[in-house]
Amino acid sequence: MHLVAILFLTKSPVRKIVIAGNWKMFKTQAESLEFLEGFLPTLDETPQDREVVLCVPFTDLNVLSKNLHGSRVQLGAQNVHWEESGAYTGEISGLMLTEIGVRYVIVGHSERRQYFGETDYTVNLRLKAAQRFGLTPILCVGETKQQRDAGETESLIISQLEKDLVDVDQENLVIAYEPIWAIGTGDTCEAKEANRVIGLIRSQLSNPDVPIQYGGSVKPNNIDEIMEQSEIDGVLVGGASLEPVGFAKIVNYK
Numbered sequence: 001m002h003l004v005a006i007l008f009l010t011k012s013p014v015r016k017i018v019i020a021g022n023w024k025m026f027k028t029q030a031e032s033l034e035f036l037e038g039f040l041p042t043l044d045e046t047p048q049d050r051e052v053v054l055c056v057p058f059t060d061l062n063v064l065s066k067n068l069h070g071s072r073v074q075l076g077a078q079n080v081h082w083e084e085s086g087a088y089t090g091e092i093s094g095l096m097l098t099e100i101g102v103r104y105v106i107v108g109h110s111e112r113r114q115y116f117g118e119t120d121y122t123v124n125l126r127l128k129a130a131q132r133f134g135l136t137p138i139l140c141v142g143e144t145k146q147q148r149d150a151g152e153t154e155s156l157i158i159s160q161l162e163k164d165l166v167d168v169d170q171e172n173l174v175i176a177y178e179p180i181w182a183i184g185t186g187d188t189c190e191a192k193e194a195n196r197v198i199g200l201i202r203s204q205l206s207n208p209d210v211p212i213q214y215g216g217s218v219k220p221n222n223i224d225e226i227m228e229q230s231e232i233d234g235v236l237v238g239g240a241s242l243e244p245v246g247f248a249k250i251v252n253y254k
């Protein structure tokens with residue numbers, strides 16, 4: 001193969017590979033410890049250049065923090081408020097998260113946008129707050145089936161990025177492209193199409209080395225094809241991250 005072609009097809013070595021599990025509202029503390037027992041030993045074979053992250057319910061963070069000590073798994077939360085403290089019933093601040101060793105936080109997941117009134121404005125506030133406290137936010141963007149069918153995927157994603165990323169530091173950021181129609185449905189976005197949209201996302205950024213993940217029905221049987229794509233730097237995994245053997249297969253993809 002011609003050298004230029006090889007350079008084009010190879011992922012930038014600068015971009016970090018980030019494989020993250022999003023447990024959503026699953027697992028008690030006891031269940032999370034049971035997961036670790038099965039999962040941690042499988043990381044012996046994981047290449048060093050892969051960042052492995054578990055984004056778990058708030059109630060699991062402390063127990064996982066204590067039991068991940070010395071392992072290479074980084075801890076992530078699923079939301080963060082924009083103030084350090086205050087009268088915000090039901091919210092958690094960046095200060096509270098970093099105190100217990102949390103390093104990543106998901107911001108703007110479609111389930112928060114859809115069910116809990118999250119807007120691009122509040123997503124932007126949360127992203128900036130996460131960074132202020134030294135957390136790395138994982139910003140989720142993606143279109144509904146209706147928007148895709150109407151040919152609005154590109155404009156929607158460009159609009160989300162424009163609004164969400166105002167004054168956000170692109171040196172400390174991960175983005176996840178999660179087409180909503182592919183979440184929890186078993187209907188994965190075709191790897192090449194995910195690669196195309198992620199290329200579009202990258203073209204909108206001032207820092208082209210931001211790691212960009214794909215999320216939506218990622219499973220052990222489709223991870224290799226997804227990770228072969230030149231623009232895709234990792235995955236954000238829901239259902240398949242709940243079971244240690246399956247998630248280990250994803251983390252240890254070829």
Ligand code: 13P
Nearest residue numbers: 022183184216217238239
């Ligand atoms: P599934 O992997 O269950 O489709 O969920 C994807 C997701 O929403 C990750 O944040």
